[in-house]
């Protein structure tokens with residue numbers, strides 16, 4: 209029988225959340241301490257713990273079938289690798305930053321400058337599109353220090369909260385791309401592996417959908433029900449159940465977290481009372 213091989217980061221930003229999403233999909237992993245390879249006990253899945261930057265090559269060579277990596281790494285090293293789905297964590301961007309003291313007007317100010325980065329392909333492509341010629345210095349970490357030690361006049365690196373830039377007296381001036389963790393696959397999967405991937409991907413979608421939704425129960429007087437139902441998005445239409453007091457009903461529905469507080473406010477104004485909000489474990493459409 210075929211087994212899917214998935215690469216996840218050995219340690220670092222993506223490691224914990226990658227294991228969590230597999231666990232939330234009901235997959236139990238027999239992890240031994242310091243092991244670089246593990247097996248799932250209840251799904252045909254083998255887990256390989258690898259260095260992030262090496263993963264695109266392993267996918268391309270068919271050493272692994274799947275991986276969880278940052279979209280930014282796909283763009284830098286794995287443009288040919290199919291993205292199966294976005295995973296919603298490790299959100300960040302790849303940006304260009306310059307010293308706070310630099311009078312930066314627009315991208316032309318980077319012409320002829322030295323820029324330090326761990327993302328040379330991404331940066332090169334961006335500068336080419338903008339017709340800017342700069343001298344790119346490849347460094348593998350602590351990129352933000354480069355201008356302070358005289359190595360470059362600008363940097364291109366990952367930004368999330370912006371605190372690393374702030375601590376190094378830098379300001380973000382150009383955003384090249386937005387990124388989040390993604391599930392990527394090897395370019396060629398046989399039919400059986402593709403079918404296992406479809407099963408895994410279906411589970412991941414159910415987990416992510418549930419994480420982004422809330423189950424809402426509320427009570428409403430029957431004469432306000434029409435107004436309340438109009439406010440609710442729901443999966444199909446809300447469930448309405450009578451309460452012991454025959455003038456009142458209980459309404460059950462699902463609300464996406466993006467619209468959550470706006471809808472709750474509207475519901476209160478429309479006459480909803482005793483609103484209960486629950487997390488959802490899995491959501492299958």
Ligand SMILES: Nc1ncnc2c1ncn2[C@@H]1O[C@H](COP(=O)(O)OP(=O)(O)OP(=O)(O)O)[C@@H](O)[C@H]1O
Nearest residue numbers: 220221222259260261278280281298299300366368
């Ligand atoms: N500050 C951050 N906030 C959110 N996501 C981040 C941040 N820094 C990095 N990431 C994301 O996590 C991924 C892994 O970053 P991390 O720094 O853990 O590993 P790495 O140094 O790129 O690789 P390696 O596994 O070889 O050490 C990045 O490719 C990016 O997608």
Ligand SMILES: O=P(O)(O)OC[C@H]1O[C@H](OP(=O)(O)OP(=O)(O)O)[C@H](O)[C@@H]1O
Nearest residue numbers: 349350365366367368369370371372373
């Ligand atoms: O905007 P912020 O929230 O400050 O995050 C950005 C920093 O996070 C990443 O480094 P990381 O902490 O992963 O260290 P690393 O250089 O060892 O990978 C990235 O390379 C930036 O330096």
Ligand SMILES: [Mg+2]
Nearest residue numbers: 220221349366
């Ligand atoms: Mg890092």
